[in-house]
Amino acid sequence: MHDGKRIGLVLHPVRDCSGAAARVAAWTTTHDVELVAGADDVDRLSLQGVTPVDVEELATSVDGLIALGGDGTLLGAMRLVAAAPVPVLGVNFGRLGFLTEVEARELDSALTAMAEGRSTVEPRSCLVVRGPGWEAVAFNDVVLARVPGQGQVEGVLSVSGRRYGRYRCDSLIVSTPMGSTAYNYAAGGPVMSPGAEGLLVTPSAPMSGISRTIMVGPVEPLSLEITAGRPAMEVDGVHSGQCGPGDVLEVTTRPDAGLLVRIADSRAADRSRVKLSLLDLPLLPDELVELVPDELRPPPAPQPTQVD
Template identity: 45%
Template sequence: MHSVGLVLHPRRDSAPAVAAVLDWAANRGIEILGIADEIGRLDCAAVGVLPAELGRRSDLMVSLGGDGTMLRAMRLADGQRAPVLGVNLGKLGFLAEVDVPDLPDALSAIDGHEFTIEPRLAVDAVLGGQTVTAFNDVAVVRVPGDGSAVVAVRVAGQPFVSYSADAVIVATPTGSTAYSFSAGGPITSPAVEALLVTPAAPHSAYSRGVVLSVHDEVVLDILPSSGRLAVEVDGEVAGYVQPGDRIELRGRPSAARVVRLGLTTFYQRARRKLRLTDSAEIPPSAPDGAGGWT
């Protein structure tokens, strides 16, 4: 490993984590890179580069923050060789692999090739002639005062289902534990290559979500009775659509690669983060899947 790129949370204190990376790299001849505007907040020896350069010049990217920072790091690494290591700076997330005290050992393990790669699916959406990419979800969301989201879903060129709802969410397995989950969608392993379509607060005859092949193109047609809708890409508004507009979406497997060190499984992280152990269906004495009892 010759270079490590850092992606920093915009508000949380990342100085201790950056210092840990710099200290680890100091005697190994490894260059530490960072987005110039971000590392400018810190008095450190990292080399500032443009966002577009970071994934291209890094052998490993390290996300210092939460799941939002990790999603941004994955977008920067999209299509590049660098895998992404998530370092937790605060609340437990789904994507982070280690905490700051464990960071030097994690970097040594990665440098010694003692890790695995978890490929992550992206969804590309064509909106007004522009392609945008999400690793969690693309959602069409009602604008207050403008009416419901009335949307027809076409799959592989054929009409499939339609919804009238507050929002219609097209999620990746990564995003299955985010907006889609809050709308009643299923938890989906990141090993599954599929797109999930989930209506939020539906009030139409058909109100169930659907799971679609990643190999089929999905089209959202905004129907004449719909209001104006915001298009949210990983939670950020990317534009607006009107009745008569359409959004073309296609899944893209292995768009980014997440580092795993074998510390926890997806199911353990999901169970802990979503408090599935609080479910009445799981007896207090049930095994926790890690050799112990809850």
């Protein structure tokens, strides 16, 4: 991304990331790089030094993206450019930030590292989900979730055209390796290395049928026929419609559909392991800080000098 001449910003839809956007704008100005963002975001946050563009231009004209938000913002940025992937740097302004590469306080050093060539790009696969007349991509997971009053999720799974088994559960999660630490993990599924290949199918609160996670190879297409219930479908956590009996969802894997920026000497992997290990503890986020190893804590903020 350090050679890109046009970088795009993807911003959290609610949180005020204008300060970080201004820091990125200052950096691009001194590095002969044009900075663009969606026109609605530019107007909402009154961004200076950022060229407003429509979503289609943002998706097709940039050499890289910087996502300022949380994991959802990063996933949205990756989906935005899935048709023609460009490197995406995730900067965490959210609560967990399993997928983001740097914390907000590390933004300046990350920009410097990219300018100096101290960054790499890692490919990520995505799920391609198809139904009658529509198609969606997901980098974390696709979830069929029970809607209160609409019955449980019931369906038949087929792998490579062969019937595999049936499900009756509250939710059915199809996850990429990168998304294995999300809903799949919460439902008792295994954690996979993001560099692994394949996908996971995990039921949540199964009543009958298949009750454990199934791992499917990366070239094995799967299909799920809904036999009862009217579950909601979520794509990377975004509500994307509702299914009903007789609907068939086809799921395949597309390799190298996303490109994530990795910063040299980043502590992102260490932080994610700590965050993952703390999820099951009955403590509030502020209380968890005391359990984080000293070497993983941010340095204390400098205290203002008092003048007598």
